[in-house]
Every structure is written in structure tokens, then in C-alpha cells.
Amino acid sequence: MTATTEGLTRLERRKAETRREIIDAAFTCFAEQGYHATGIADIAARLGIGHGTFYRYFENKRDIVEHVITETVERIVDALGEENAPEAVTTLEGYRAQTERIGAALARIFSDDPRVPQLLLSAAGIDDAMRERMLDLFDTTTPLTAAYLEHGVRLGYLRPDLDVEPTAQAINGMILGSVLAGLRDPAPERQARLSAAIRAVMYDGIAAR
């Protein structure tokens, strides 16, 4: 982090800071009112800067939303990445714990700042390209989860007959569902129950033994 601010003139630092603030303000506006209902003037007003200034930092409205989305996605991916180490897990117990940590990390991101899921939810309505990007994002998570499953199958603590990729998609679908559910009922206790249910389904299924 410090690396990015080192070796910069004060002016450059100031510029970078304003850029930051604009992205943050835009993030809030887009999440709260949606992309189309947000005007450049709204973003500028929130910061107390002239709306002409906006265009010194970003090409146009599409440009800023691109940055906002990208940053948000990165924040999520980063958070997941911290817990992400398929190789480190060697037992079902370990995997279960890992899943729990990942779930907790996601819950933190989405529940702590409800603007995140709100933004992502409405992002698909911005335009065709963004709709595609949101689908990409969901797609991107498949190999991530698949890697875990693959590893588990190889080590023998997951079913040998798992159809890894589709299974990964199914699991990610449950996570997506929990994010949406969290938007309507963000109570942590509720989230915890949902998280537990997901893990129960994952490991043991719903069928009576």
C-alpha cells in the first residue's frame, strides 16, 4: 500500500487522493440510487467539488462505474484470496473449517457494507457489457472453488465421483443465494444459520441416512 504513495510528488499524491474520493462517492451513489439515477453532479456534490472537476479524473460516467465495479470486485477477490489455499487443506475437517472461514469472510464483506451487494445486484442493469462482466465474475469463481474440490477428490476426502466443475458452480450458487438473502435479512444470526445450512448440504446432503 505504502508503495503506491512513495516516490510521488505531493501533487500526485493529492490527485490520487481525489481519485480515491471520487470512486468512493460514486460507489455510494451508484449503490444507493443505481447507476442511471445517479448524475455526475450527484457524485461531485457529495464531495463538494465542481462537477467539471470529475472529468479531470475520469473519462466519463461509464469510466467511473467501471472503476467502481472493478475495485469492488477486487476487494472481494482479495478477501477471498487471503483464505484461499487449496493445497493447505488435507482433511475433510480442514476443508470444512476452510469453508467456514471463507463463508465468514464473505459475510463480513457483504454484511458489513450492504452497498456492496446492492451495487453488484444493480450492476447487471447498467448495460450489455456490464451484464457480461457480472456473469464473468460469477464464472470466475467457479475454477476457484473447483480447485478445492479437485484437491479434495485427489486426496480422497471428497467423493471420487464428483463432477468437479458443475459441483463448484452449484456450491457457488448457494453462496450467491446467501448473499441475496442477506440483502433482505442482514441479521447476523440469520446469516449464520444460512451458512451452516450450506455447509450441511455440502458435506452430508439432505437425505436421511
Add this chain to the structure above:
Amino acid sequence: MTATTEGLTRLERRKAETRREIIDAAFTCFAEQGYHATGIADIAARLGIGHGTFYRYFENKRDIVEHVITETVERIVDALGEENAPEAVTTLEGYRAQTERIGAALARIFSDDPRVPQLLLSAAGIDDAMRERMLDLFDTTTPLTAAYLEHGVRLGYLRPDLDVEPTAQAINGMILGSVLAGLRDPAPERQARLSAAIRAVMYDGIAAR
């Protein structure tokens, strides 16, 4: 169906037909270009009617999208409703078959007409009210699935310790995920594998025995 066209004058039938056509054209436009990128003129042009004519059938732009979404949702709910009879299922095998049928019905709706998932995906970006409606829609499916689970627990072919409601949400999340996945890769074979994976996770979980 015939009931709705009986006892109508030719003019009334023509009007109803035009209404239908407008909804269909709007449906296509909204799905293809998104709500905000679609102008009333686009919808009218697609039908070869004057754009003033549009306003003889619908109040305004918001009105038409409301109708389009409502119809689409109804179509889905109807399709699910046909397969929907928790009481009729008495064994795990029966439930498994039922799930398969529901999955197939959904796949048909979403794969046959990719505009359906495209529309729903972008709908959340229309405005706050529609975002809420889309979340409601997802919420609405929870008790539907929960009813099945409840029934299964009562009859003993599902785990007695199931936390029914969150589990229903988790399962619906997998379905949602499969819909999204279908948008990127609508190949029926791919869909079938995903559907199978969902059922595998559902019934047996992923853990090795």
C-alpha cells in the same frame, strides 16, 4: 386460453393482440438492450407501429416494463406450479424424480428463451422498486422449496435435523446459479451435468463416505 378470446368482438381481439405484441416487443428490447437503453420508439419501431400508439396501450415506460416482468415471472411460476405438489411425493426416490422434473422445467424456460434470464438479470438495475421486486421474487421461492423439505422431513426420507428454511434458500441458490451459468453456456448437455451435480450435492453431499 380460448376462454379469453371468446365473446370478444373482432376489434377487441385485435386490440388484445396488439397489446400482446407490444409486450413481446418490449420484452425483447428490454432483454437485448436493457431497460434504459430501450426507447419507446425502439419498441414501436420493432412492431412497425407509431410510437404514439404505444401510449394507447400502456401508461408509460415504467408501466410496460412492469407488465413484461410480471408476465415473465408468472410464466416461470406457472411452469413450476405444474410440477409442484409436495404432498404427492412420499419417498426419496420420488423426491429425486420430482427435483429432476422441476430442474428440467426451469431449464426449458431459461434455455429455450435466453431473453428470460437476460431480462431478469438486468431488471434489478431498472430502479429501486424493481430491485426490491427481484429480491422478493427470490424470497418467494423459499417457502415453495421449504414446503417440500418439510414434507420430506415429516415423512422421514430427509434428514430429521434439517434447518428447513435456510436449507431451502441454499438449494434455491444452486438453482439460481445454474440459471446464471446457463446464460454463459446454454449447451443442454452442460445444463444437464449441472442439474445432476446439484442433485448429487443435495442428496448425498460432497463428502466421501
Add this chain to the structure above:
Amino acid sequence: MTATTEGLTRLERRKAETRREIIDAAFTCFAEQGYHATGIADIAARLGIGHGTFYRYFENKRDIVEHVITETVERIVDALGEENAPEAVTTLEGYRAQTERIGAALARIFSDDPRVPQLLLSAAGIDDAMRERMLDLFDTTTPLTAAYLEHGVRLGYLRPDLDVEPTAQAINGMILGSVLAGLRDPAPERQARLSAAIRAVMYDGIAAR
């Protein structure tokens, strides 16, 4: 009146009647909501006829308002004409009585049906041509009043030094003022006082003797 309906086929009578009804409905609409706020559909709806039918009786919106105004003006002029006979008056007393009768006739027209002054008041805002017509109407009344004055001067019961035409305009201005005042406070007693005041000013002026 009967003359106009004699010798007509039943169809022609029916047409004339519908024409009448349309003019009446338009009159009411224009007076109540103003010309621009009134749609052809409003007029047709008030009569319970299709708005296409309107165009079988009148060229266009401008045409109908023309007829409405013309009729209204005629009604006023007719009412005044009945009392109008400068030659019949030979004394100041007679003139005074005459003036009183004219005032009463005007009061009847404007107070009995407040739509009349309302219509005329807003008519000037219809377009340039109508503005001109309204001014014409006011102008038209000048020679009418002037004829009386002329007569009175000739017969010696009015001041010999009267500048007849401007004086006629001044008197008509008072009448106009009383019409406007009647719109705000249509109480008959109020109208009577105003009418009396006009006559008092007219005959004796306001200066103490």
C-alpha cells in the same frame, strides 16, 4: 328560431341538433378549463360521442372555438340590441332608465352564466387572431354607445361639449370593469351597487357641486 328548423329533413334537424350540442359542450369546456387545457376528447366525452364524430361537424379545434365565441358574442349583442334604440329616448330621465335596463340585461347575461365572462376573459389567450377579435368586440361596442350619446347631445339632454367617441369608450370601460368585478364577487347586491355607481358617475360625475 322556428324558421331555421322548418323545411328540413329529419336528418338535417338531427345534424343541426348535434352541432348545437357540440357547441354547448365546447362552450362549457373552454370556459371551465380554458381553450388549451381542453381536448377534443373532453368535448366529445361530455356529450358521450366518439371524438372522431366531432370532426364530422367542425373542421378542427380552432373552428369550434370560433363558433363558440361568435355565438357567445352574438348572444350578448342580441340581448343588448333588444334594449337598443337610441332614437326612442328623448329625455335624460329616459336615458337614465335606458342605461339601467341595459345594465340589467348585461348583468343578467354575465351573472346568470358565469361561464360567459370566463370564456371571454380567457379567449384573448387563445392566439393572435382571437386576441384581435376580442379587441374588436370591445371596439364594436363603442359606436353603439356613441350613438346614444350623439343622440342625447343633439337633443340637448347631454352636455353639448361631449367628445362623443372617447366618452363612449370610457363608459364601456366602466361596463367592462363591472363584468370583471362580477367574476370575483357575483353577489347581485354588489352588482347593483356597482351599476348604480356607474350611473352616478356617468350623469353627475364625482365632484361635489
Add this chain to the structure above:
Amino acid sequence: MTATTEGLTRLERRKAETRREIIDAAFTCFAEQGYHATGIADIAARLGIGHGTFYRYFENKRDIVEHVITETVERIVDALGEENAPEAVTTLEGYRAQTERIGAALARIFSDDPRVPQLLLSAAGIDDAMRERMLDLFDTTTPLTAAYLEHGVRLGYLRPDLDVEPTAQAINGMILGSVLAGLRDPAPERQARLSAAIRAVMYDGIAAR
């Protein structure tokens, strides 16, 4: 006047100036073509500005006409106010002179700029609210004139039996009539004759002595 431009930046002065110009352009357009026939584009085109610019200065079309009317009325009231001092008059001769001055002031306003009476004449056709405002305006002048009469009666140079308020309305009616007459024939000589006739009627009436 200078007070309003002092202490302003050059930009603020420029803005105020543009505002002024828009009001003036709108004033001309409304007077010449009428409110409904005038488009925002007409006003903007007359100034050579983009029609979007208009909306930086005024809320909407209704807003500008409100300002135009208000300003015009204020200009008239101000002009009258300068001559307005009932207390200062103590004799019939003084009153007569005063009336002459007021008449001259009005004539100046209405004849110098024929757009003024044209605007006011058509204003009543804008909508219900404006119709009411125009009637209010006429009403407002009654107590003004009445104050003079009252004063004159008290001091004895006006008839003791004057019914003050209705008489004031009658007099104002004559003034209104002269304004309308001036629209058709704005020749100053004509106006002067009318003005003289009004005063003649006012003070001495039309009856021969």
C-alpha cells in the same frame, strides 16, 4: 439599482444579465405570440443561446411566465406608486391634476411598450391560476383608487354621497378601457382625448347642466 450590481463577481453579474435577457426575450415572445404558441426553443433562439441553457435559469415554462408577469405588474405598480399620494391632494383642482399625472404615467407604460398590454391581455388565457391572478390584479387597484376618493369625500371636494368602492371600480374600468383602446389605436393624440374624456366624465358627468 447600482446596489444590486455592487459586490458581485463578474460571473455573477453575467449570470444576472443573462437572467434579465431571458426574461426580456420571454416577455417579447409571450406578448407577440402568446404563451402557448411560444416554445422554450423560441425564447432561446431569440437570444442565440441553447435551449438547455434556459433551464439553468428557470425551473420550467410556467416559472418564466410567472416571472415575466410579476415583473410587468411590478413595473406598472411602481410607476403608479410614484404618483400615488392621496394625502398630498387637498383640492378638486389638485385631484384633477393628480388624475392627469396618473393617466399620463399609465399611458406612458402602455403606449411606450405595447407588449405590456398585449401580454396582460393574453395572460388570462394561460391557465386557471393566471386567470385568477389577472383578476386579482384588477381587484388590487380598487382600494388604491378608493383611497383617493375617500380622502376627497372627507375633505369635501368630492360628492358626500359617493359609494366609494364601487365608484373606484367604475373609474378603474374606464382606465382599463383606455388601455384596451390604446392597443387598437396607440396614437398619443387619441390617447390624450380618451384621457380627457375620462376626466370629464369623472368630474362632471355627461348630463347637461
Add this chain to the structure above:
DNA sequence: TATGAATGAGAGTTCATTCAT
């Protein structure tokens, strides 16, 4: 003849973007 479905010119209004200050 009566109807009202269809039409499109045209209006008001918004707002992303530019650019002179």
C-alpha cells in the same frame, strides 16, 4: 354516419460532456 385506433409532429425537460475563465 359514427367511431376510435392509429399516427407523428412537436413540446418540455434532463443531463453527460465540453470548454472558457
Add this chain to the structure above:
DNA sequence: AATGAATGAACTCTCATTCAT
């Protein structure tokens, strides 16, 4: 570098008028 005044493309919506039924 920051500003916000200016701009006009673009959009939604209205309604007088036409014309096929």
C-alpha cells in the same frame, strides 16, 4: 488545476387530426 456555464442530443409523453371499419 478547478470550476460551472453552456450546450444539444435524446427521451418521454400529448393530442389534434386522419381514416379504415
